[in-house]
Amino acid sequence: MGSPLHTVHGVLSLDVGGLERLVLGLVRHGVQAGHRVSVVCVEAPGQLAAEAAGAAVVSLDKPPGRQQAFVARAAETLSRLRPDVVHTHQIGAAWYLGPAARSLGIPVVHTEHGNHFARLGSRLAALKARLVFRSAARSVDRFCCVSDEIAAAVTRWRTVPRGKVLVVPNGIPLDPGPGLPDPAAVRASLGIPADAPVVGTVGRLVEVKRQDLLIRAVARLRAGFPGVHLVLVGDGPERGRLEAVAREAGLADQTHFLGYHPRPEAVLGIMTAFALTSRSEGFPVSLLEAWRAGVPVASAAVGGIPAVVSDGVSGLLFPPGDDAAAAAALARLLGDPALAGRVGRAGRQTFEANYTLDRMAATYEELYREREAAPRAG
Template identity: 40%
Template sequence: MEIVHCVENLARGGLERTVLDLVAAQREAGHRCRVLCLYEPGQLASELVAQGVQVEACRKGAGLDVAGMRRMRASLRRSPGAVLHTHNAAAHYHAVAAGWGLPLGCVVNTRHGMGMANAGSRKEWLYRRSMPLTDHVVGVCEAARERFAAQGVRPRGELLAIPNGIRLERFAMATAQARAALAAELGWPHDSRIIGTVGRLHPVKDQPRLLHALHVLRAQVPQAVLAVVGDGQMRAALQDEAGRLGLQDAVRFLGDRDDVPRLLAGMEAFALPSLSEGYSVALLEACATGLPIVATDVGGNREIVHDGRNGRLVPSADTGALASALAEVLQDRELAERMGKAGREWIVAEGSFRTMASRYQRLYAGKHAAGAATMEAA
């Protein structure tokens, strides 16, 4: 089977990492895969190229770029009968438009988040207009599937949920030795209590809330420090806010990194203060590392973080609740250890990328059940 994945680009992020892992699993199963980028290739494209996977960039410009659309159509024309698997809204409706009239196989779209708050936006209107030419739409969590159904997303086949998966072999359990090594690397005392967060620095991730929670937390746990992994438009503002709160020595902004598993292994707890989430790859990676998690109760987070078992769920935009939950997992080491082990056990059972890939394979082949929860890994 030939599978063409279409993305906006392969910048560093959870969606893009999921696509890379899905391509790897599909190639292991003997399928031919390539990736078509609507815009530029992005930082992760080189990883696929090094593995022998073709990556094409349409380099579409702003607005109606006829040349970019022609490049996309020419690429799709080379794969008659292929599965077209698009990721998120813009990549989908552009690919469907470019492929109009071509002999494509199954057309599947995955929405990797919860969708836009404004379902009446032009982007979402164009997306819904593409549904008559879409076989299946996949939300990455049940909460997302329900939201898209309520917004009128109706493909000609099914709207269902298939949770993301990750490559578990990349992640080792966090250890005291790794924490000491990371503290030394980042210039902190050896007894620092390292909280980590991973994600793009964007208002929806609400990292300023985490800085304020850290400020409150340090009154109870003076050794608490924060490692922020990721980059984005909020970086300068976050650095300024850390300075204003007197946290310049307690926070490290590490930028985009390709060694996230190593960094996670040196942390003691993981925090995700987002205002909105789909099915967070960062949370999956924290589970794989055996970290207790404190996350906001938004989107699909509760489908990963089971409150009291592998972490704590707190209301969004609540600094006090975030600080209190972090204090709990840092002050009760036995509780933190139990939560970390429970998270690792859960993801081994439910969250591997091979399980995700087998569910998509059954969807492509038309053998899916009514929902992802009923599908067994191949």
């Protein structure tokens, strides 16, 4: 290990989400390793800012929309912090902090956590996105992606040269930490019988996550598993609509909207199966959390998921947008405890071998030191 570094992580905010929890993991790991760590939030600190223990959190308070003047504010902030390296997350943060860092001769490592190009609805939107990416990427010394699928997208759209791109898979702590509640007590607190099968998911309640499809899939399961319950950990603008979907599906009494939970692993312990029904994903942190907990996973085959989930081994994959296929995959796990056990164990083994926070943080520290040692732009 070299001398301590001062790293600034740049994000739009530390609002609740997988990306933000991943950044907090890097922040805590850096602090525990003896480094100085700061976080610059372009828009607002967000709900998770208080969890960045040991790190300074600064907000630029940028209003919505692109505001070029905030590049200067970002430069002023970085000039005060004097970091060795800036690590931006998502292109929106790099748009401001990248040029600011470059103007001060500070190297920039960037991570792209999602495939924005998969969600663009028109040619004009695609053109604008490409221009934004190209502009922001010019200030980046090393461009990282959390999956091969995202790396292929940014190079296919000619936003970043392939030689500048490195795939760094997500990682979370090997141990979720002490103090997890007894699963039986969690079930009892939710009014879920001890022997009831539980399907669950973790994620923001937003349209791209397609929790409405999951609700309909679980409604289909009641024919074979009448006592099944659905647990959704997370909150967001879709909550009201999703509650209505659950009522329409006749599943209101068996669907539990838990809102934001600071420790999702406390709820993962009651799940018989974990489901992801998104229409677009990068490399979801919630998948790793389910694997770490040994919960068998059924997931839509989207984004970077098929590259990391071995279908039938470490998870069951189904076509995106198909609630019948999702229900069929979940029914296999609920109806075959031996299969569920094998899939859960394989997921845990896959996680331990490839996707720990220590492994991810070590890769990023190598990049920080590589960038720190490289000649800086004036």
